[in-house]
Amino acid sequence: MQPIPPSTPGSRTRPGLTLEFNDQIVRQFVLATVVWGIVGMLVGVLVASQLNFWQLNFQTAWLTFGRLRPLHTNAVIFAFVGNMMFAGVYYSTQRLVKARLASDFLSSLHFWGWQAIIVAAAVTLPLGLTRGKEYAELIWPINIAVALIWVVFGVNFFWTLARRREPSLYVAIWFYIATIITVAMLYIVNHLSLPTSFTHSYPVFGGVQDALVQWWYGHNAVAFFLTTPILGIMYYFIPKAAERPVYSYRLSVIHFWSLVFVYIWAGPHHLLNTSLPGWLQTLGMTFSLMLWAPSWGGMLNGLLTLRGAWHKLRTDPVLKFMAAAVTFYGMATFEGPLLSIKSVNALAHYTDWIIGHVHAGALGWNGFMAAGMIYWLLPRLWNKPLHSVPLANLHFWLGTVGILLYVSAMWTSGITQGVMLNATTDNGTVLAYPNFLDTLNTIRPLMLMRVIGGGLYLLGFVLLAYNVWQTVRGAQPVNGTIEVFADDERPDAEHLGLVASVLNPPVVFSVLAVGFSCAWMFGREALSIIGLVGLLFCVAVAIAHFQSKGKAWAGWYERLLVNTAPFTILTFFAVVAGGLIQIIPTVLADHTANSEDRLQTPYTPLELAGRDLYVREGCFTCHSQMIRTLVPDVLRYGDYSRLGESIYDHPFQWGSKRNGPDLARVGIKYPNVWHLRHMEDPRSISVGSNMPPYPWLLANNLDAGILPAKVAVQRVLGVPYPNWTPAQIATRVNEQAKGISADLRAAGAYVAPEKEIIALIAYLQQLGRVGNPTPPATLAATPAPKG
């Protein structure tokens, strides 16, 4: 590859001035991408190995799977892909709008602020400081920093757009706009918390509400952090690298708007067959299926842009990586809707299949787009040819083989374990594999294959790092320049006012269609029928109107593209609709009336402390607390979970993966001493288990001093605790702890009442006790309603 000279100003002869882009910030983000990519993947290989070799937890609190798995996901999503996204957005935006980034200060603040956040995350997560919600684990002071730095990013970006010399917004910019506003919305809502101390807080939502908000966020973090910005990057770098025009502008329009609108609704597919209300599950599943075509629209526009350039794939590692990345994107976005079908989900959910699915996206789509982009940028940012193209090609093949090994191992593993867990004998009356460990130990070779696949992928990425190092070393950084002219300034003639932004055929028909759909789905009797008829009528009129006045639609859209603010507002409307319609009814509903007669009893203070230990150790990374409405789940774990049973859980702990069995009703199964021995040395009880030992829980004293503050916050959040004084709380803690300690002593094992393990046992032993005729005696004085 040869360095490309700065863009030529064409044959114009007018006097202009040379504009220098801020490519320094792009270089910084590129290098950060490489560093954090290696860190994130290295932790990934470690946690994958821990699942097979429990010894790799090193009996050390901060090295256990439960604490490192969130570090892996956060590092890969927010550090690796985050930095990559910022590099790509900043590089392409400056060129697409013909303007230098608005503020060098904001750019620098963005970079250093983001790196500081990553370092803070890398320190706090292993220390066990966590909010207990997936991809939203960071503690509240870091949350505030993330929100502020995201605003810095947004201001810097929109300010640059405001100073653009290119009147019209290219499709990549549409995706960046959607990314910035949607991530801000999702992040803020899902991180609303009430602090109990500087390092701990409880989310304001609880139980099913928390579950819904969490997966509205979690699913759309995938959509608007890992997908839309990368699609924007694809729309810039693939045509540049292939030197081919984008395949279809109208496909860009249709798939952009359908993608950002439909994505938001699909979050509940992470909660299929749980106690989430049925209508939300139906919405989640059907909208996930409707997401298939919009996602593939992006894949088509990426792959078909390569038409006429396929021969370049043989020689150019950039195009190799990008073509493979878009293919993996297509694969993952076909698999997503498939996994959202309730019956497929019944098999696949909680298994390795989901892990395989996300890694097809993360390794294939995100990782390969990052690699392609970096290989393309290096010669241009450092004015020096790439150190070694053969090494980049080797990276490509190592990566590809790595992904295929990883993904096929996880598919096989997930389906095998799912089938075994669901298998029954004796005319379907008894589980074929009642011992969970039988299913775990069957998939161990596949878990090993996953480590090998992931290791190969990491090795390939290390080659990239070496290539970057050799290219950058001793090279002269160079900033891109462009000639600009006075008449490049934007004309104001096409200004689109508020009325014209809203009152135009595409927006009016869309709003009517959504309104009628909602009337049909949520209205009663007459309203519902009006909704359905109105929807069909609206669609028919829209089609007729488009056929005769299609040019007016297209003309309006062209005008919209030269108006940033109306474009941004309409994008916000598109993404906010799904969330409002799903979340508001769930938050407003009288959840105590909706609890199916299984209203949770608030935890005793000791149990609450134990629950926070459960969250601290990341138990939710391997154990669900949600028995689904499926016969095999009920046969294995007991009666299916009801909404009311976790209604006071801040945060909810339904979980998303079963590396171990479900714990929703474990409290009524084993004696205290079982749990003690199991936490101390899991294999002394469960032969063949891969769970790490937790000896520090037996050594550490419980910090009970924080409990009054925690109970006070729980009261504010609506958990019906009496107004206990700190002394009353201390008395309750002591009484219950002494009881458990005495019981352990009677069983031949002595642990002092003030140890952490006592609190954890107290918590585990009440799981599933809701509705039990004999609640723990210590709760008798609690005036909480009994289910």
Next chain:
Amino acid sequence: MPTMPPNAPVPPPPSSEDSLRPHVFDGIQEYDKRLPNWWLYTLYITIVFWVGYWGYFEWFGIGLNGPQKVEQGMAKIEAARLASVTTIDDASLWKMSQNPVFVEAGKVVFNSNCIACHLASMRGKGESPAAIGSDLTDTTWLNGGRPTEVYNTITKGILLKGMPTWGPVLGAKKITEVCAYVMSKHQEGEPIIPADVPPK
């Protein structure tokens, strides 16, 4: 549906599809190709599916929801279990405990579910004071030592003493087998000494 009749004036003739849009962004040009039909139909079919699926499950309420389905499934299983009940008495369990097929099958079940507490030797606390389960090979019994009593202990569990309920997990057949395995360590007619207080 917006499939174009063959003689419709729109969309523009194919030649205009191959022309590039006038605007160039940093050297990037755009075609404006027609959307592939198969892609459009995929989109339309999923939308129609949404209408149909919502109608079936939520509007008309014909389809069963999760709780209804699982209650129905569990009721069927309960019925099948009731139908397969055969009388279990001491005599037949003693007979099974001498049948190597039953004992071998019971050993497999025992080793994968019971040894955590009772140890592989079946001696539990008799072998190691740290064990959770009691010794099943001696003649002291916490919950009765007749084969049917052992069978009931396994099936229903003794929660207060730490014995889990195995009935719904293992099923009658496996419990019969594991009971046979336990009784294979005993002789019909040997003494049964009740132990009311759990050993310290």
